Amino acid sequence: METAHLALKNLKQSYGSTGFTLEVPFFEIETGQRLVVLGENGSGKSTLVRILGLLERPSFGEIYYRGKKVTSNKQVESIRAKIATLFQRPVILAGKVRKNLELISTLRKSDRSEVEKLVSLFELEDLLDRFDRELSLGQTRIVQLALTFLGNPEVIILDEPTSFLDEQRRKNLIELIMQAVKPSQTLIYVTHRLDEALRLGRKIAVLKNGKIAASGSPEVVFTSLKDELTNLYGEISVLKGKVVNVENGLVTVSVNGIQLQGLAEDRLNAGESAALLFRNDAVVLSLKKGGSSVRNTFEAVVEGSEPLVGAGGVYRVAFKQPFYFQALITRSSLEQLSIEPGKRVFASVKASSIRVYKSF
Amino acid sequence: MASLFSILLQGRSDLDFLIYTFAKALKILLVLPSDISGIILLTLELSLLATFFSCLLGFPLAFYLYISTSRFKGVLVTLVNSGLAAPPVVVGLLVFLFLSRQGPLGELNLLYTPAAIVIAETLLGIPVVASLGYAALLSIPAEKLFQLLGWGATFKQALLKLAVEARSGLFAAVMAAFGAIISEVGAVLMVGGNIPEQTRVLTTAIVVETRMGRFERALALATILFVLTVVFNYFFTRAQSSRGDATWKQHIWR
Numbered sequence: 001m002e003t004a005h006l007a008l009k010n011l012k013q014s015y016g017s018t019g020f021t022l023e024v025p026f027f028e029i030e031t032g033q034r035l036v037v038l039g040e041n042g043s044g045k046s047t048l049v050r051i052l053g054l055l056e057r058p059s060f061g062e063i064y065y066r067g068k069k070v071t072s073n074k075q076v077e078s079i080r081a082k083i084a085t086l087f088q089r090p091v092i093l094a095g096k097v098r099k100n101l102e103l104i105s106t107l108r109k110s111d112r113s114e115v116e117k118l119v120s121l122f123e124l125e126d127l128l129d130r131f132d133r134e135l136s137l138g139q140t141r142i143v144q145l146a147l148t149f150l151g152n153p154e155v156i157i158l159d160e161p162t163s164f165l166d167e168q169r170r171k172n173l174i175e176l177i178m179q180a181v182k183p184s185q186t187l188i189y190v191t192h193r194l195d196e197a198l199r200l201g202r203k204i205a206v207l208k209n210g211k212i213a214a215s216g217s218p219e220v221v222f223t224s225l226k227d228e229l230t231n232l233y234g235e236i237s238v239l240k241g242k243v244v245n246v247e248n249g250l251v252t253v254s255v256n257g258i259q260l261q262g263l264a265e266d267r268l269n270a271g272e273s274a275a276l277l278f279r280n281d282a283v284v285l286s287l288k289k290g291g292s293s294v295r296n297t298f299e300a301v302v303e304g305s306e307p308l309v310g311a312g313g314v315y316r317v318a319f320k321q322p323f324y325f326q327a328l329i330t331r332s333s334l335e336q337l338s339i340e341p342g343k344r345v346f347a348s349v350k351a352s353s354i355r356v357y358k359s360f
Numbered sequence: 361m362a363s364l365f366s367i368l369l370q371g372r373s374d375l376d377f378l379i380y381t382f383a384k385a386l387k388i389l390l391v392l393p394s395d396i397s398g399i400i401l402l403t404l405e406l407s408l409l410a411t412f413f414s415c416l417l418g419f420p421l422a423f424y425l426y427i428s429t430s431r432f433k434g435v436l437v438t439l440v441n442s443g444l445a446a447p448p449v450v451v452g453l454l455v456f457l458f459l460s461r462q463g464p465l466g467e468l469n470l471l472y473t474p475a476a477i478v479i480a481e482t483l484l485g486i487p488v489v490a491s492l493g494y495a496a497l498l499s500i501p502a503e504k505l506f507q508l509l510g511w512g513a514t515f516k517q518a519l520l521k522l523a524v525e526a527r528s529g530l531f532a533a534v535m536a537a538f539g540a541i542i543s544e545v546g547a548v549l550m551v552g553g554n555i556p557e558q559t560r561v562l563t564t565a566i567v568v569e570t571r572m573g574r575f576e577r578a579l580a581l582a583t584i585l586f587v588l589t590v591v592f593n594y595f596f597t598r599a600q601s602s603r604g605d606a607t608w609k610q611h612i613w614r
Contacts, residue, residue, distance in 0.1 A: 055509050077514050085510030089503040094525045103521070104511050147511060157510075 003067035004028035005186045006052060006155065011061035013047055022047045022210040024061070031066075032183055037190040038197045038221075039207030045190045046088055048207065049159045052188060053085035084153035088160045090140040097135070097143050098128045101150075108151025115150065121180055122146040137164040142173070149180050156181060157188040162196065171266060174199055194233045195265070198275035198357045218275065218359075219324075235280035235308075235316070237325040240359065243272045251356045256323045261295045262354030273359045280316065282353035283327035285337055285345050294348040298322060302343045305334060315339075319347070384576035389583060395557070396577075400584055403561040406474055407542040410481035414537045417482070418489025419530070423519060425490070426497040437494065443487025448480075452547030455480040459551065472553035477561070480547040485537040492536055496529020497522065528600040535596045539589060562588075 006029045014021040022044040029035055029052075039045045050056035054063070054076050063070045065079050092100050105115050119125060122142050127135065135143065141164050148156065161177065162170040174196060181187050189200050197204050198218060205215035206225055214225045222238040241255035251264045253274050262276055289297055301321035308314040313331045317339055318324070327347060329337075337345055388396065425437055457463050459471040459479075470476045500522055508518035523530060545563040552559035554568060562585045569578035 050506070053510055055506055080509065080514075081512045083510075084512065085507075087503050087507045087510060089501070089507075091501060091504050091507050093504070093508075093521060107517065108512050144507070151512065153512070 004064070005031040005033070005066060007064040007067075008051070009062045009064070011051065011058050011063070013051060013056070013058045013060075020044070020047075020210060022051070024048075024212055027205070027212060027215070029186060029188065031186055034181070034187045034200055034202050035189065036197045036200050036204045037188065037207055038192070038194070038204055039190075040192055043207040044210040045192070045207055046159055047210075049085060049087075049157055049188075049190055052155075053083055053157050054080045055085065082154040083157065084148045084151070084155070085157040086145055086148040086159055086161055088163065090137045090144055090164055092132050092135075092140055092143050092147065094132055096129055096131055097124060100132070100143060100147060101128075104147045105150050108153075110151040114152070118146045118149055118180070121176060138166065138169060141165060142169075145173070145177070152182070153185065155186045155188065157190070159190045160192070161189070162191070162193070175266075194236075194238075195277070195355075195357055198238065198277065199266070199359060235326070235328055237278055237280055237283075239276040239323055239325065241274055241276065243268050243270050243274050243356075245270050250351060253356060258298045258322050260298075260349070260354060261351040262356040263352060265355050266358035268356065268358055275357045275359045276354050277357070278349055278354045280326045281328040282349055283325070284348045285317070285327055285329055285333065285339075286348070287337060287345060289346045295351045296354070297346055297348040299344055300325075300347045302339055302341055302345065304341050305339050307331075381575045381579055385579035385583065388576060388580040396581065396584075398557060399560055399562055399565050399581070400588075402474070402559075403542065403563075403585075404588065406477050406481065406561060407538060410478045410485055410541045411534065411538045413478065413482040414485025414489045414541070415534060418486045418533070418537070419493050421486065421490040422493030422497060422533075423523075425494045427519070440487050440490045440494070444491050446484065446487065447546075448484055448544055449546040449550065451483050452480055452550035455483065455547065455551045471551060472555060472559060474552070474559055476551040477548050477559060480551045481541045481544055484544060484547060485541050488537040488540050489533045492533035493530055496526040496533060499529055500525045531596045531600040535593050538592055542585065542589060542592075 008024045008027045010026075011024040012021065020042075037045055037048060047056070051058055051063070054065075054070065068075075070076060070079060093103060095103075101115050101119070105111075119128070122145065124143060124146060127139060127143060130139075132140065141161070145158070145161055148158070158177070162173050165173060177187075177189075178200070189196070191197060202218075203216065204218050204221045206213045206221055214221045216224075218238065219240050239253075239255045239260070241253040241260070244252040244254050244259060246252075246264060246268050249264050250261055251268055251274065252259055252261050253276060254260075255276065260276060262278075268274060284294070289299075299322075300319040303318040303320040303324075305315050305317040308316050308328065315329055315331060315334050317327045317329060317334070319326070325347075329339075337343075339345070421440065425433065425440065428436075430436075455476065456471065458465045459468070459476055460466055461471075470479070504525065505518055505522055508521055509515070513521065543563060545567060548554075548559075548561060549564050549567070552561070552564065554560050554564040560568070562581050566578045566581045566585070569575070569581065
């Protein structure tokens with residue numbers, strides 16, 4: 001078995017003053033992995049970032065870097081030189097952007113050509129002669145991000161990199177990050193945004209109250225964590241598939257052999273993998289097919305149903321075929337359709353209700 | 361009317377006295393007798409030395425306070441900050457007791473020497489450097505330290521960079537310490553003894569000259585003291601001036 005790039009064992013970090021505890025019995029990150037850590041505010045994301053970045057000494061437990069246990073301070077400094085961590089708060093050093101690049105590239109033993117490459121990738125040309133105090137938070141963040149990539153670090157940890165950016169820049173930045181990360185580099189991307197997790201994650205770990213509530217491929221995570229995610233992001237269903245074609249912003253994606261159409265949130269090309277997201281109340285169920293303009297209609301097999309807590313008379317129906325998804329319907333519809341496990345019904349979702357993200 | 365006239369007359373004679381003193385002081389400054397130039401040189405030498413030692417010991421203390429997570433840190437910070445307000449005569453008394461013949465360091469025979477002055481002034485300067493230096497470091501967001509480490513800096517490198525960021529505050533600490541040291545009288549008088557040509561510095565000389573009624577000499581010395589402070593601070597202020605202030609600062613609607 002290949003040794004993991006970073007591993008945590010029996011990790012426990014508590015903060016006396018707030019009573020917050022981060023607890024990770026076991027967690028591994030493979031070399032070259034793109035891991036997304038998803039969690040709400042206060043779930044322990046930033047603590048995990050500081051621990052993985054070897055910036056905070058855990059009170060209990062062990063950290064392994066390429067199979068070697070990290071113990072001495074000297075070891076920490078030498079390993080830390082191979083890890084780059086971007087903090088949640090946008091900060092760069094006082095002085096011009098150019099000087100920042102010089103200082104950090106000296107620190108990171110990076111060469112001029114790499115600096116130039118990053119400057120052009122992140123489009124920093126116009127900012128080079130600006131002082132740190134003249135930059136907006138968003139500009140500071142992009143410079144900070146470019147600095148984080150300097151020196152070809154083995155691990156890159158990004159804590160909410162897209163915060164403080166406008167929507168356009170945010171989408172754009174994810175693409176840039178994926179372009180900047182080399183296949184050999186391990187990326188740990190921390191966010192509270194579901195769409196970013198969908199875009200980036202081949203593996204997603206969900207943090208909740210200081211514990212890793214689930215980890216694995218997006219499909220596995222979203223299936224196993226449906227209730228938790230529902231609490232965080234509302235009643236939604238997430239699907240993964242391959243893009244078949246794109247036309248005028250309308251994307252056709254094949255999910256388990258079923259073709260679904262939705263609105264493209266990113267630039268997509270045929271053959272790329274995509275994540276689809278829709279609200280569970282956008283699903284219409286019927287016993288007969290057709291009769292409406294809805295593009296996406298398919299036969300589905302019921303897995304089960306349950307009343308929605310706190311919403312009188314509304315039920316959540318889960319389906320197991322042709323893929324896992326959920327729908328919200330009223331009690332009367334439930335009775336009218338005689339929903340029960342194994343029942344076959346037709347499900348329809350308007351194409352305009354489905355958002356399609358590029359999945360890297 | 362007559363009384364007003366006499367007051368004005370009286371006032372004029374006071375003014376005459378002042379103008380007369382200033383004129384004589386100016387003459388002294390222009391001639392600069394050797395005893396006064398000796399005092400200036402000694403003052404500069406001792407003050408710069410004491411400022412240097414205060415920085416040498418005060419800045420590490422400031423950095424220690426900044427990175428310390430000890431339970432006793434709060435106490436230590438309070439102590440250092442209180443040191444800012446330590447009455448110089450008390451510090452002078454303590455140094456005197458240590459250096460006096462019966463004191464623990466009596467054998468060194470340092471009392472009434474320039475070294476004794478430097479010791480007392482350094483002790484007064486350390487809390488100024490440490491306290492203001494600590495405050496300057498605190499003004500840099502802790503995230504910057506973390507981010508520097510995140511960019512692969514060693515802890516030492518990160519602290520060094522942080523010091524560069526905090527330099528205007530750190531320079532202010534040096535200026536404040538120098539100001540406190542060069543204007544110090546009480547402790548200097550006690551441990552230095554104000555011996556002419558040996559331990560007489562500008563401040564103690566001003567005291568003596570004033571007591572003896574040689575106001576023009578006192579005024580000349582005071583002017584020199586003031587000029588020295590301004591010159592010293594000028595250089596540090598230049599180094600301190602921060603470029604790259606937010607451009608909108610000049611447009612603040614005040």
